Amino acid sequence: MAFMGTMLRVNLTDGTIKKDPTPIELAKKYVGGRGLATRLLMNEVDPTIDALSPDNKLIFATGPLSNTNAPTGGRYMVITKGPLTGGIASSNSGGEWGAYLKKAGYDLVILEGKSPKPVYLSVMEDDVQIKDAAHVWGKRVPETTDTLIAESGQKKAKVSCIGPAGENLVMFASIMNEKHRAAGRTGVGAVMGSKNLKAIVVHGNKKSPIPDPNAFRDLVKGKIATIKANGITGEGLPKLGTKVLDNIINENGMYPSRNFQDVMYDGTSHMSGEALVEKGYLKRNSGCYMCPIACARNVELPNGRKGEGPEYETGWAFGPLLGFHDLNVICDANFLCNDLGLDTISAGVTIACAMEMYEKGYIKKEELDNGPELTFGNSEALPYYLYKMAYREGIGDKLAQGSFRFATGYGCPEFSMTCKKQELPAYDPRGVQGMGMSYAVGNRGGDHVRSYLIAPEILGSPEKLDPQAVEGKMQWLFIFQNLTAVIDSSGLCLFTSFALGADDYADMLNAATGFDLTTAQWLEAGERIWNMERNFNLLAGIGPETDTLPRRFFDEPAQRGPNKGKVHRLPEMLPEYYQLRGWNADGTMPQAKLEALGIE
C-alpha cells in the first residue's frame, strides 16, 4: 500500500475542504509525488491559464516511500503551472514536512481558487481547518514558522510557508519548510502567494501501511548499507556537503563567473566547501527525515548569524557568478533568501544579468535610486537588491520577474542566462555537453536536478564519461530523466542515486506498495511522467523552439582552462534526443507516443 489513501481538496475561494480517496490505481502508472500530482494537474487545469490566476491549482504531494524508513523518505513535491516558465512547475523539498503530511493521514493536498484574505491551512490529522493568517502575512519565514507551530499546540508540527517574496508574487519565490528547506525553483511560492495562502501546518502520528513491514525493514537496511559504503554518499557528502563541488567544477574549467562570461573563478579556494570548514564556520552536518547521508551544513558566522547552507549552487550564485568570494556575504545572503523565501539560483543569476547590463551601459545609474552600483565584484549590491526584489521596490520590481523578462524589457535578452526563462545553475555548458543538453530540453527549464549528468560526466558515477564527447550522451540523458522522475515521485532524495541504481528503487517501491512491477516498468513510468510534463508544456505554448541554450554558449568559446576554445554542440545532439524519445523530428509529440505510453 504505502499510501495513506486520502487526499485533501481545499477550495480557498469558498472555504470548503473535502477528503477524497487517493487514486491509488494511478500510482502503477505515475508512481506518486511528482508523477501523480502532474497527472492530476493535467486532468484539472488548462495549461494555457495565467499561472497566478485563481484557475491555477497548487498540489503538495508525497510519494509512496515518504514517511517510511526508506533512506531519505521525507521528501515532498509542489506541482503547479509556474509563473516563471509558463509551463509545468515542479519543485522538491526535504526536511520532515512531507513525512508529517502523511503522518497526518494524507498523501496530497490540492489547493484550488483564491482566498479573499490571507489564510493558512492547518492539518492536524482529522481536524483540517482554514485559519486566518492576517497576523503572519508580511512576516519572514522564521517568524511565521515559530508563530504557527506555537499556535498549533504541537511542538513537532511542521510548517511549509512563503515569505514576503511569495506574497509579493516574485516570479521565483520559493516555498520553505522547517525554515531552511526549500521547494526552491520554478516560482511555486508565487502561486501560493497568488492564492493568499501563507502556510500549511501539518502534524500527526499515523504510520504508512506497508504490506510486510519486517521484510521492508530488512530490504531497507541493505540499501542504507550500500549508501554508507559509497565514497560520495558515505564520506564526501556528509563531510563537506554539496559545496565540495566548488573546486571540482572550477578545476574542471566549467565554473561560471561574471554571468557566464568566464568559465573559471580565481578566488574559488576562498569560498569553497573546504574554506567553510577551515575558517571554522561549519559547526556540524545534519540530515532530513530518515537520511543516512546528512549533507546539510549548519553554519555560524563570526557575526553570530546562524543557519543552514549554503549549498553549492547558492554559494556560486552569490559569489563567483557575481565576481566576489566573501564567505560571510555569501552565507548571509543565503540566510536572507531563506527568510524572504527567494530561490537563490534565480535571484543570483538575475543580479548577475543586471550587473552585465549595467557594466555594458544598458541600465543607467539613475535607475538605481542611489543604491549600490551593479558592478561585478561589488558585494554590497547583493543583499541590497535581494531585498529590493523581495519587496518589489524600485528596480527590484523589474528584477522580481527574473532575468529573461528583465533583460528583454531593455531589449537585450541575450544577457539572460536562462532556458525556458528559468535561470541556469552552476555548470557551464561549454565544459559539459550532456549537462548542457539537460538544461536545453528540461521540462522545467534551466535546472540541474532533473537529469544530473554531472555524475557520470564529471564525477565518474556510475562510470566516467568524457564531458566533451557527444556520442552516446543522449542515451544517458534519456535514462537519467526517466529514473529521476521515478525517484522524485517515490518520495526519496536524488542524492541516494550516487549509490543506488534503478533496481534498488524498484525493490523498495514494490516492497512498500505491494505492486509487482519490473525495473523496466518503473522506468517506463518515469518515461510516462517525462512525456506528460512535456505535453503540458507543449499545450501551454512552450514549443520545441525553446529546446536551446543562450547564444553565449554557441558564439563565445571558453577562454581558458581545459575547455579553452570549446562551445556547446547542441545541434549535433538534439535530433538524436528527439529520436530516442520517439518524438517527431521537429520535437513535437506524436499522438501515437502518448497512446503507447498510456497517457490519457
Added chain:
Amino acid sequence: MTVKFFATLKLKLGVASVEVDAEPGLSVGQAIKRAEQSTGRSFWSDIFDKQGKTFPGGMVLLDGANIAHQNGVDTPVGDAETISVFPPAGGG
C-alpha cells in the same frame, strides 16, 4: 610541478599543495607517489582502487583534464604545471 589536494584529502593532509620534481617522462602516478612522500602521509588508496582507477566521485586532473580520458595513472605529465587530486565527492 604543483600537486594540489582538495576536499577531505586537503583537510586530512592539512596542506593545499606540494611541489614535486617532474622530469620529462614522469607519469602522473609517479608524481602522486612523490607528493605522498613529500607530505609524509599515504593517500593513494583513498583515491585509487587496486587497478589504479579512481573511485567513483574521485578524480585526478592534469592541468584540468581528467586522466581517466588519457592514459590513467600512466599518463606522462609532459609540460603540465598542475595535478589536482580529489577523493570521492559529489553533490548537486
